[in-house]
Amino acid sequence: MNVESKLGLKHLMFRRVTVVDSYTGEVVGHYFIGLVLDDNFAFLRELSTDANLKEIMLVEDGVVIASSEPQESSRIKIGETLEASDSDLANANIVREIVLRVDGVDTPVSALFIQDTSKLDGFEYRMASSLILLLITVSIIAIWLTRIVHKKIDKEIMGVLHLADSFDSTKKNIRFKALSLLSLIA
Numbered sequence: 001m002n003v004e005s006k007l008g009l010k011h012l013m014f015r016r017v018t019v020v021d022s023y024t025g026e027v028v029g030h031y032f033i034g035l036v037l038d039d040n041f042a043f044l045r046e047l048s049t050d051a052n053l054k055e056i057m058l059v060e061d062g063v064v065i066a067s068s069e070p071q072e073s074s075r076i077k078i079g080e081t082l083e084a085s086d087s088d089l090a091n092a093n094i095v096r097e098i099v100l101r102v103d104g105v106d107t108p109v110s111a112l113f114i115q116d117t118s119k120l121d122g123f124e125y126r127m128a129s130s131l132i133l134l135l136i137t138v139s140i141i142a143i144w145l146t147r148i149v150h151k152k153i154d155k156e157i158m159g160v161l162h163l164a165d166s167f168d169s170t171k172k173n174i175r176f177k178a179l180s181l182l183s184l185i186a
Contacts, residue, residue: 012035017030045068
C-alpha cells in the first residue's frame, strides 16, 4: 500500500489477523500489523541474515525503496538486473528478482535477492577433490582385494593340482591284482 505523508510517498505492508474468542469461537475483531518498507534497513538486514543472502533490495519502478545494505549497491543497475549476465556481478553473485504478491495480486514492488557464489566455488573444489580421493581409494582397495582373492584361488588350485599329481603317481605303482587271478584260471 502506498501512503502519501509529509515525508513523501511511503510504502506500507499491512497484515490483518483475526482475533477469535477461544471459548465460543466467535470473531471478536481484527488485529492489524503494519510495517513501513521505505528505508527499513533493520527489517531487510534481519531478513537477509536469516535467508543467508548477501543483499536484499525492494524496488518499485526501477527505484530502490529499501535495501539491507546501508549504501545502495553501486554495482547494480536496477533496469539491467536481469540482463546482468555479461557483468562481473553475475559471475560473482546470483541475482534473482521476484514480484511481490498479496492475495494473488501482483504489486508494483519487487524484491531483488543477491547471493554470493564464492562459497559455491569453494564447495565445487572440495567436492571435486573429495570425489578424486574417493575414486583413488576405491581403486586401491579393489586392486588389493583382487590380489588377495587371486592368491587364495592360486593356493587352492595348486593344492588340487598337487593332489591330482599324487593320485597319478600312485596309479603308476599299483599293480592290478586281477591279472594274476586270470592267469591262474587259464
